[in-house]
Amino acid sequence: MTVKVPPLKCQGIKTKLVFWIKDHAILEKDGTWIEPFMGSGVVGFNVRPNRAIFSDVNPHIINFYNAIKSGEIDSSIAREYLEKEGALLQRKGEDHYYEVRERFNKKNSPLDMLFLNRACFNGVMRFNRKGEFNVPFGHKPERFAKAYITKIANQIKYITQALSQYDWKFVCSDFKTTIASASPSDFIYCDPPYAGRHVDYFNSWSEENEQELYGLLKVTPAKFILSTWHSNQYRKNEALEKYSSQFTVLTREHFYHVGASEKNRNPMLEAIVLNYNPMIPVKMDSEKQLALFENFKEGYVVLSSPRK
Template identity: 30%
Template sequence: MSNYLVKPFLKWAGGKRQLIKEIKNYIPKYTTYYEPFLGGGAILFALQPKQAVINDSNEELINCYRVIKDSVEALIEDLRKHKNESEYYYDIRQWDRNYDYEKKSSVERASRLIFLNKTCYNGLFRVNSQGQFNVPFGKYKNPNILEESLLISIHHYLNNNKIEILNTDFKEAVKTAKQGDFVYFDPPYDPLSDTAYFTAYDINCFNQDEQKRLKLTVDDLTRRKCQVLLSNADTPFIRELYKDYKIVTVSASRFINSNKFKRGKVNEVLVINDHYTNS
């Protein structure tokens, strides 16, 4: 039975919270759940699989999940010290520009990421080409920096089930997937236009070459008789790339963007391979 208290602890651009009901219609029966682009974990926490391999290329994000799993009490204690003040915010944001950042403990780094996510402008996680967090202070009146019961609930979920947490390439993350397993891909989306606003979530650029490499991985998983579901933008490039697969159009609301005029309803696609066991 799922624990309703287990849900995303971060706001994450491209997160799937408002598409959970739609995506659940396409979740098959499976043995092990794989999610190579974990992000905020909305689908993971909605499904709460007993056996899963989760991954993201963002090292700071994955550090957060590992700290919640292994050191949640220390994380909660560290989160208590943060202040919703502009000068303090920029001091904390500055950490990854300092030479001694790598000397910070995993708990301090996880606490920093959660604090910045809760207090930065529009809850947007963005880094520059050097991998430095560069979102301005959000000026929120009373942000909920510490959600103690939520963190504890996630801690229990990660420890009471067989959840492997990786920080590697998406192809490497699914190398152990086999027939009967289910892989959900939610990669950085193909831009809706050549001039579409691009936000970097880590220092790795996910361009069309990477989209093509991902498609080859989907092909390989299909040959291995794994069940695959992929989310992406509804663009001519993506439709052509996956023309040999079943494609379902869904409507999504996007609320996290630095440009308020680029928030709202947009079409997305779900790409489905032919090894499903659901009805």
Template identity: 30%
Template sequence: MTSIPHPIQYQGSKRNLASSILRFIPSKIGRLVEPFSGTAAISIAASSKCISQEFWINDLNKPLIELLELIVEKPNEIADAYTDIWNDQHSNSIGHYFRVREEFNRNNDPRLFLYLLARCVKGAVRYNSNGLFNQSPDKRRKGTQPEKMRKNIEGVSRLLQGKCKFTHLDYKDVLAEVQANDFVYMDPPYQGVCGDKDSRYFSGIDFDDFVLALEQLNRKKIAFVISYDGKRGNKIFGNELPKELGLKKIEIEVGRSSQATLLGREEVTVESLYLSSNLLKEPILTMEGYISRAPKQPTLPEPYGQFSTATR
């Protein structure tokens, strides 16, 4: 999905997996709800494919949600602000970054956040124990050029403007309000990676609470897909969700791990999708036929991944 605009380079974003994930969503749905939206990559992709035209974008990270709302509803304002901040860095770009970071930690201004995300190392959000953004600048680059940023912002705005509800609620509050015609996509922090709090995430989640929330979705017959656990080589990230939830687990091969390659190891990164049982009954998915054709062992990935049935 290289043609789909994305202003925010955000580590953990599903932008490169969006086309694979959308294969498991019916071609037409009601409102698409993202309780852990991050950069809303799935909503952006779903709008571009006309899968949905109504979205609830939620994340507990308030400045991130405020930034997304600016991008969607006030594209010129945020693009102008980014241009000004980006242009101010040229005399001393590293010092400028740290000054912007300090100011952001005082006021949580989403306009400053966009510059930090564009300039920080690997687009990786990091917070200290006090909840302050503490990621360092990438010293090899100065962030996305303003012209390219504006083009991406305008592209996202065209796809989502006037179609979204933006909130920064706890995910449980969002799930409590979803309706029968909603489709829920969830990408929570991996349990086992972050626990209840980790510098890589604004906030972690409790595994047992999450399982109970999924059980309630099942009772309400809400269709949902979850990106959850995964693995790289022999290393597993997070626990599998309980069999009692009746979910179907699908594995998507993301590609070779660049970090492992640098260390001389050939390791394939695999991410897991869990599909709700009522989704499997949708004839539009023809799920069993699709899965049965997939390789059972990791292979060199095609663009956006291969699929395989996981052993449960």
């Protein structure tokens, strides 16, 4: 199975961790998937829950998905728009990118957000103190080739189809309100910004925020997974040590590439924090083995009963 990549990208996108997170999430049939820091939405969009609240403090992400939901944007509208803007980019070069950026900062059009996100340096979203998108141009003027536009149009089609099938809401909100709305049958997936990194208008994250987040997760009646980093060769995540003692912490090594050389592979231990005992994927060879596990379900076992 491959991960469905969403139309908007953002820094800290969890494409590589989707299946790890999905495999450990336990969503009850009638529960709502709650994602207070949706960013690109890649995790929830691949989990495909029947009901979801995707939330973020960045209004441009939320406007974009609400525009798909209302039909203001669909795959053919996006295709037509990208063909037009892509041709202008090819003709005028990076000046056109900066014209769109200026236009976006005045009018906040969700299609312009898509263009900037896909043409800017590193495919990130960064906003200055006035809340203006400020990432420089990062590609060749021929960026929007036919195949690339088709790829983006298909990513939009995936969302349009999912929205016709499932009850997904997109809400611009601070994480505190979103988490506080969860009930016992819901599942919260949290992926906050990492403190001290990617600091910008919608992405600042302080020690106080971290403390508030863990405080809310401690008392939520819902199950949750929080993804964060555990350690790298230089340091440990002190907040994780400080706040996670009552939770289950699972780790997994992930390599971040810095430059092309093998020796620049920086290993980072990723962590997920859970308030229940996780399901562990297992292969069962026989009925006899299967009988050993009370909770065997579709290739998974719960190692012990969930804590309450």
